[in-house]
Amino acid sequence: MDPLEDVLALLGTRAHLSTGMSAGGSWAVRFEPPDGVKFNAVLRGRCFLGVEGLDAPISLAQGDCFLLTRPLVFTLFSDPLAVPVDAGPLWTAAGDGLPHVGDGADTLLVGGRFSFGDRARSLLLDGLPPVIHVPAETGEASAVRWALDQIDTELRGCAIGSTLAAEHLAVVMLIHVLRLHLAREPRAVSGWLAGLADPVVAAALRSMHARPAHPWTVAELARTGAVSRSTLAARFKDTVGLGPLDYLTRWRIELASRRLRDGGDTLATIAHAVGYGSESALSSAFKRITGSSPREYRRRSAGALLPEPSPGQASRAG
CATH class of the missing domain: 2.60.120.10 (Jelly Rolls)
Structure with missing residues (x-):
């Protein structure tokens, strides 16, 4: 994608x-x-x-x-x-x-x-x-x-x-x-948009967006751009402002948020669709990034805004 x-x-x-x-x-x-x-x-x-x-x-x-x-x-x-x-x-x-x-x-x-x-x-x-x-x-x-x-x-x-x-x-x-x-x-430009202008970072971004539920590692993402792990990690952080797996976590949470807003899928179904092995794993990552549980977010999604993640949150994709 x-x-x-x-x-x-x-x-x-x-x-x-x-x-x-x-x-x-x-x-x-x-x-x-x-x-x-x-x-x-x-x-x-x-x-x-x-x-x-x-x-x-x-x-x-x-x-x-x-x-x-x-x-x-x-x-x-x-x-x-x-x-x-x-x-x-x-x-x-x-x-x-x-x-x-x-x-x-x-x-x-x-x-x-x-x-x-x-x-x-x-x-x-x-x-x-x-x-x-x-x-x-x-x-x-x-x-x-x-x-x-x-x-x-x-x-x-x-x-x-x-x-x-x-x-x-x-x-x-x-x-x-x-x-x-x-x-x-x-x-x-900055953030993920800046990453699209870097061919190595863009390759990793395209891979994560094509298969967000895949259990990506930095080494596997580095191979998509034909570079080393350290090169991808440095270039990704320099352009996007986050590590590759931090970005993946946030993108998964965005996908989960859309499903919570727009559909009636169970949390377990959503968790599996965006790359988490269980409802509890999704809930933990969701709260770490947004400050709210998935159920709280779903209850107020009709009229309230999702809290913005702070730059220091999310140290890994889990």
Whole structure:
């Protein structure tokens, strides 16, 4: 299995498209911190992106897109001297139409957000920088441009199922953006995402995700990358921040958590499925990582969040 695919599926990744925005002349629009991961793409024209905490604005040209991975205030603008208007009233006034700001319509943007399950921050988003910018001019961005063109076609055509098709295409775009970012700036990510950029670590990650219930040893994982135990252990810890078996324990607990949230399987069945020989072994590992027993977690999973593991927890896969 592919680790990125596994995590996006486990988090229930979904795209939600907005109506987009047209603008012209001198303009600026201020947006409140988004819920989830915000994305925008410039279909026509150009503008700037200013994000709370960033030293300088990012120039966006036609075909560019960006992901905002943190809940931060951001502003899209054509003129740094323009007084920003709030996005909320602008969208309310537009009703079912296309929000517009400024004079003319030389700039057109499409946007939306990605929503995830309640573990997205620790599993995915904390490993990414606050903003990922994909310029259209870079050669490797062709896949992103294809997805954007298809989204634009679906939204313009208004055919049967066009909204759903466009939302699925947006998830395709997200995968391509993450791929391109890993290839272009591997040092700008951390955690298991950083491991995907290291061929030795990535081989071990793929093996663990393909067979999470297998009783992996460091020596066996090292053979998947054709390196020694010590080399794998050092490179894995340096990139991911955990030892290989620590990571395996945490991934097993994530899989167990999903089964506890989404199904009615017994604890013994779940334990066997994720690599534990007994219910008690799963319960011990689950409580060590999350601070809760599996039964406690299942009881409150409808409305409560799973406690975040602390960096020092989980010394072994058991």
